[in-house]
Amino acid sequence: MLPINSQHGYSVAQYFLLLSLVPLITAKGDDVESPEKIHDAEKPPSETQLDLRRVVFVIQSQRNSFHVQQAEKLRKDLLLQTHALQESPPVILLLHTLSDNEGDWSILPLLPYLSSQFGKNSSWIMFLEEDTRVKLQKLHEVLKKFDHRKEWFLGKPLHDEESTIIHHYAFSENPAAFEYPDFSAGWALSIPLVNRLTSKIEDEPLKSDFTIDLKHEVALYIWEDGKGPRLTGVPELCTLPEHNPRAQYCATTVSSHSPLCGQPVKSENIFVAVKTCKKFHSDRVPVVKKTWSKQASLLEYYSDYADPSIPTINLGVPNTERGHCGKTFAILKRFLSSHMPKTDWLLIVDDDTLIRMVFSREAVVQLLASGCKCYSNDAPDDMVLGMCFNALRVPVTHSPLFHQARPEDYAREFLAHQTPISFHKHWNIDPIAVFNKWLKNGENTEGLQKSTKEEL
Structure with missing residues (x-):
């Protein structure tokens, strides 16, 4: 269990990759054009054109130096794919840098910030773990299947085989009835859902408490006892190893390489x-x-x-x-x-x-x-x-x-x-x-x- 306490936070880590390859779009800083300015500067593309600028990627990064490097590698890969597609890059954010609020790792406290920055000119917030691998073009094809003007909660569904203490024995009569996302496959919220959840958070501030299983608790909060959307399963969001032959049908996979973070400790x-x-x-x-x-x-x-x-x-x-x-x-x-x-x-x-x-x-x-x-x-x-x-x-x-x-x-x-x-x-x-x-x-x-x- 990790405590959520909005009174304390982490400092901002420095970025160091790809500054010369493509423009780096961030949500902070006066010396970089904001996503809103970039959107206003160009004519909106047609519905059939690949438009990655309307997808905001949030990498669920940590301040630890090794994990910063892992998150940067993922961002570099996303930008390289964008460059190969000859498209303007999407917004790519590293979660641990977005504020000094230590509770942002739990996602929900971050939603008001995402709504205020991207609530008008974006369509999707796509969350990725450091080990998630993304095929950008295929992911865009998947997202186009859903009307971004409606509330959507997309991901690879997991469910409990039996009621469990880590989920406070929720849905004990039928544990498989409630599905929650496997964060490793990536998961997405449409902007209308982000905006509504933000209003809910502003009306009823989140409790300063602890979380046991984040992915389950986020899904419960979004579902809101049936008032909100359930998770919609997307088959193309996968947790197969990236080199598995079946992964050719996937928009996301999981890195099949063990992290190289130094020599094993004796x-x-x-x-x-x-x-x-x-x-x-x-x-x-x-x-x-x-x-x-x-x-x-x-x-x-x-x-x-x-x-x-x-x-x-x-x-x-x-x-x-x-x-x-x-x-x-x-x-x-x-x-x-x-x-x-x-x-x-x-x-x-x-x-x-x-x-x-x-x-x-x-x-x-x-x-x-x-x-x-x-x-x-x-x-x-x-x-x-x-x-x-x-x-x-x-x-x-x-x-x-x-x-x-x-x-x-x-x-x-x-x-x-x-x-x-x-x-x-x-x-x-x-x-x-x-x-x-x-x-x-x-x-x-x-x-x-x-x-x-x-x-x-």
Whole structure:
């Protein structure tokens, strides 16, 4: 869970690609012609002509330096395609640069800005993830099938196989009845829908809260208990690998290349802290030992009881039924102490996690130096950490490969194009079987890559 807090934001990252190839159209800056001026300067094209200028692309980028590079590569590819088509380039925005509102990553707070900037002279807002690949001409052919003067919510539909906690057990009687978009395939809103949603947001401001599964919650907000449109499935929006032969029919695909973000971090440079308690020593700890812990070079178990047979270390923090903030902060302090080997990375894991949250050493140093702390031992550690790092402007980098629930809690097609790093909870599953099916062969605990050490 990542907190949404409009009080704090991220700084603007610098752009560096394609400035000499084609005009860069942005929503900011006095030295660049605005999309409105460009539209007014030329006669409107006929309905049969390819007009990419009426499509606004929003790349769901992150401030992390690696992810900025990935987003820039996608923008470069879109501009190269436009150049090859001998067309004026569309508006291409990187989400993390649009404002200092940290909550913009959740899309809905961004809609009023998009409406004010593009609500008169554009037809579609097309959202893309960094790994989405687009065939511009085919995408335009797809969008032309829909009357952009009406409200449309387009995407590749996902649905739940069973009611799930990550969706608050919505549609429990028939989970498959509600469809939501797979962001990896790209998804689009027509401008009339963007404008109406903006009016709704202005009349009823969004709550400053947290989100669990963004794609599902965006779809629920748009649907508005049946008052708004449902997701319209578009077969050409795909999550096939870009080089799959069947992808020739797709307007979007997913990059089939693993991101090259540096050399793999050696297991000796990752310290693993497992949070447990006495009542779970006999059932959960053995699962950890039979599965992923074999890949960890440096690992300790932290409990409310020192059990030499495991062994566990008692940090002096009483066990709590939920939250565990006190235990987490005790682990962070121990990580920087002389008792521990000096490693660049700390991986904190619950005893019922098949792997979780990762910190760089510098992030831990900054956190503890700030004086930020738990307001109680049972405070939710993830929320407190999110607020602390947000105040420090240390970016929490999102990866969709970390999962806070079981495989059964996610749409089958969503997991089909992933190589997962983690799952959570042993409820009503065989955790060893889950590990062997989803995580064992990929050896994802060795997937940490070199990164800027100020980033979480």
